[in-house]
Amino acid sequence: MKFHTGRGPPAGLCGVSFSTRDGWSAHMVRANVRRNSLVGLTVLSLPLVSFAGGVPTTVIDEVIVTGRLDRLQGTPVSASQGVVTDEQLDLRPVLRTGELMEVVPGLIVTQHSGDGKANQFFLRGFNLDHGTDLATSVDGVPVNMPTHGHGQGYTDINFVIPELVQAIEYRKGTYYAETGNFSAAGAVNMRYRHKVDSPMFVVEGGQDNYKRGMAAASPEIGGGTLLVGLEYAQIDGPWVLEENYDKRNGLLRYTHGAGKDGQFSITAQAYEGDWRSTDQVPLRAVRSGEIDRFGFIDPTDGGSTHRYGLSVDWNASLGKGTTTGLLYAVDYNLNLISNFSYFTDAENGDQFQQVDDRRIYGGEWAWHRPFDWQGREQELTTGVQVRHDDIGKVGLYRTIARERFDTVREDAVKQTSYAVFSSLDTRWTDKLRTTVGLRADHFDFDVDANLAENSGSASDSLVSPKLAIVLGPWSKTEFFFDVGRGFHSNDARGTTIRVDPADGVTPAERVNPLVKALGTDVGLRTAIVPNTQFSVSLWSLDLDSELLFIGDAGTTEASRESERRGVEIAAIWNPIQWLIVDADLAWSKARFSDDDPAGDRIPGAVENVASVGVAIDHPSGWFGGARFRHFGKAPLIEDNSVRSEPTTLVNLEAGYRFAKRYKVSAAVYNVFDSKDSDITYFYESQLANESEPVEDIHFHPVEPRTVRVTVSASF
Template identity: 50%
Template sequence: MLPTRATIIAGCITALFQTQAAADEAAPAIVQVTGHYNNAVGTSDAASQGSITADLIAARPAMRTAELLEFVPGMIVTQHSGDGKASQYFLRGFNLDHGTDFATFVDGMPVNMRTHAHGQGYTDLNFLIPELVQRIDYRKGPYFADEGDFASAGAAHIRIADKLPQGLATAVVGESGYRRGLLADSIGMGAGTLLVGAEVLANDGPWDLPQRVRKYNGVLRYSQGTHGDGFSITGMAFSNRWQSTDQIPLRAVQSGRIGRFGNIDPTDGGDTSRYSLSYAQRVRTETGLLEFDAYALRSTLQLVSNFTYYLDNPADGDQHAQRERRNMAGANIAQSWRADIGGIEMHNKAGLQTRYDQLSPVAIYEMSGAIRTGTVREDRVRESSAGVYVENTAQWQPWLRSMAGLRYDAYRFNVAVDLAANSGAARAHLVSPKLSLVFGPWQRTEYFVNFGKGFHSNDARGTTQTRLPDGSATDPVTPLVATRGSEIGLRSEIIPGLQSSLALWRLNIDSELLFIGDAGETEATRPSRRRGIEWNNHYVASSWLLFDLDVAASRARYADTSPDGDRIPGALNRALSFGATVRGLGPWSGSFQLRHFGPRPLLEDNSIQSASTTLAYLRASYQFSKATQVALDIFNLFDKKASDIDYYYRSRLPGEPAEGVDDIHFHPVERRSFRVTLAHHF
């Protein structure tokens, strides 16, 4: 049964009336899941919060960089286009598109791009080098005062290492032209450490049209002290170019017109770049911690797509380009301090987060054969925001802790476009209260009750738009869309070696963001309600064997009534992942990973659904010496013919009726493939 206010209140009352004798029990030793997780009892403020360390990341194969986020329990990462593009994310009953409603940060620098050319909250993680990731801290739900825009479903904070234990040279070869090289090392310099990393990647993939991914990454970081008391300066550079095989119509495959890995428009593709400079400092004193982050970023993107083929323009086709050039800067500062009031131990935190985005331009162009033929719209956008928050954590009893927070966000949007009716400025602000209660631990188990209000921002262009491209009138969208969430849960280590958590959650959104297939963009739509349950388990069976099992089920519906129905297209109703990691068996180690995500409604009335997808990855690794090892990775182990993504919309192929054909459009998972990695430490 899914949570209601009554069950949440009942859970609070039940926990409050636990006997004092249980509260006075001696605290048992915490089970250490060494080198993989930091999810022990007493380390979090919600059942759906946790951390993943570099050892587990290194032990599991990943087909794409963005699959790092699949370490977040319940998260599914797929792709519906070329690998140079941001991935598709699913979590807590959301098709998050390319990142909306899930906030991602790298060392305090936001990754989600607001007012993005291809989708609000666009999260491209291809600039990361996985071997340099030290830790991923994740949270779910809008319960934390220091989480703002896009964090309603959750947030992930990715931390890059300041120093590597050894230098690393890696070479990877695989099928379909996959090649990857990595060189990284840490060098002592003065009182600090210089970290250097460089990655080159090429990949054609199994597609009839080789995707010709050409990716280049570089990281340069100087640091002194530690992450908790020190500073770092980091420069990152990223460039990527590719050809795309986007989602294809099912009817074209069934008729034999193209194969599963074929395409309709062979001129789709893209190129992107990202250059950033960031500074992070932590100053720890006897009474508190000062945290400061500042960053500046320049990025570009041109994405050429054709989703409907010849529906709107039978002569030249419907291809379009989404283009943007962005400058972004921001700073975060927070002060934490301890206090003791009336014998009650307290931890306080106050912070300020600022961000400024300048886009010149952010545009949509008409294309034919990747050649520009016209302009749909070309905007210049300035978007600024400031978020102020305070948070208090109080230890009322040895068995009762509270966390109360308040957040205030203010936004300003300024849009300039040739069409005066769509130019202008808009302002918005929002107050978001938060409250969490933690009970226990009793018998190695603690209990959580969480409430919170959050939000996502809408595309700045929509906040001033009064005319559509066809000239018809429209109303501006709500700039900041409120969300409200609640959760009850528990975390337990009652079984030695097992860290287990259970969470029942709800989330209401005032306006859903929905992917529109025939336009290739997101649109603000109806309010929605979601609820679900998550069960996560990490078990150390022995010193050489680790198991993971994560199960998530959810129910997503529009909150209002409509003749079209109440289902949310693309909303995931279940996700399951299972992993086994073996290490220390002489020179051998390995891992197995299975993920399953269930069917999704493709229309509001649920008359069309996608199929389920189940995939398995396998890694076997052999250590030749302390310095050198080789690994074999197998992706799609059982060679399943399934979809990474499915949409249902109208398109037109040559020779079809002028009004087009409604059909499922899908992007297939890649066939079974092999990669061999040779890694040498020096």
């Protein structure tokens, strides 16, 4: 790697230009440069080689520091994409692994159950449940699970080891040819590093019997580098019913080659988790004193899961361009026990079990070719993606204290998707560039159900055009216009269903296999204010009328055509060398767009989000970070007569590095001991002492003020 300083000062916030081995450029960077070493790096806008289902394997050959952050660089296609690297992630106090993803402006990550269950996501006016319209991947390997036992697009990233994450790349909207299923609201790729600078050990401890250890090393073997990472954590949490979350994680990655000669990596990953759940609880039970705010209704809720993965990725020169490739295989299992309505069945209770047992196989290949046409710079990207989910069992069962007594439905499903995509970047003049993209997707579904009437096959295809126009810069300001089609797939079981599996008689309506979304984005980014980068985006997203498959019931439920509009603002300020301040604000308006007397509000659509952070990395050895995070009210039913309350949290971390090898820090989460909620629902439930169901707010509280201490060492 080469490192050059320009005319700007040798320290402080700098504009950095990356030239990569494949001819792409990665720009729009903020960095702390101290004694010719890059110690803090965050890319705000980065056109990736391959992303969110692709192979993020760009290798930086050269870094050119061009001065303080007072100019625009790079070729992003929208104001809604970016990358955050590990140096900034290290300075964010994070209570749960999933909260790493909150580096995406406007994204809120919460939990409504045990920590071993997938997180709940909110973005751009969506309650995304566990990931329906947020495509998530790790090193290009998709995380979202279609036709999942609990929820379509289920996204569990508990297998990620935070210290080994090198960068988080995000793209919001429907404007990128490389992103497909589940990416209507956005796409996020978490990218692991290939090595650590030296062997490292991390030990953490805190309240509520929190214990965690992590070890990593990367010895040189056979001309390459072997990265080894191990993690173990045990968490009880503040709950009256101790969570007893037991988490075991391992990562092996062997990398050979670098630079213009190409690179090859093979990665093995293993994760196992077991836990007991305190799900959302009814407000009336807390107000009456029947249970504590952190109490429970059903003491036997919980789950277990595993994810074992193997992937191979590579990049190399091919003709006058470069090629990237990825192959992956995943063994996944989830056994989840839940009870959200308690005793509407007075005799047996309402507990149910959801099972998902599958193997996933897939890959991607892409080719990138820069060229000139009539004196204009061009970049052609073309590629293919394939994924096959072999779901041996996806089931829904009724249980009492985890013991099955009835099968609602049990299926074996095979689902395969194929995609081809291409994009052409053209710089027409110094003030005008365009990106034109086209994507074609085809899905095949085959369902073998326990009820013969619900078995069958289905297929669907969709073509998605994309367009981005970028104007400028003028006065260090660029303007963006983006439009594109996106989609999410529906559960395969909903594409072949004929009767309600609960009684085997009532007719059930089939879902549309692929649900189209149309997005637009008008934005700008500017560096006109000294030492500051600022971006704003006005966006819209329309979803077609659809039917949803409800995993908790094993059947379909009608939904409606919807439209969402919003504004997002992001700013970053580096007043002095060792201090960075960032702020993100987002407002959204989500409505059903058809006429219905029930109302036009979309339940769970959070209307505003705010995040402000401070990161400090002082030359004396002191470091730390603080974050203010707020998400506002949301309607809980269509007529807006019941609404959730806003949630505001402040997290703080401070520490000291000494002897160049050791680091000690303390973090305080929920500094002001907020009594707010992670999530709120409104529905009917029935307690044991009630004679009939009652409509009520059900909530999962934020964790109280919590202190954790971390000690780490490197050798």
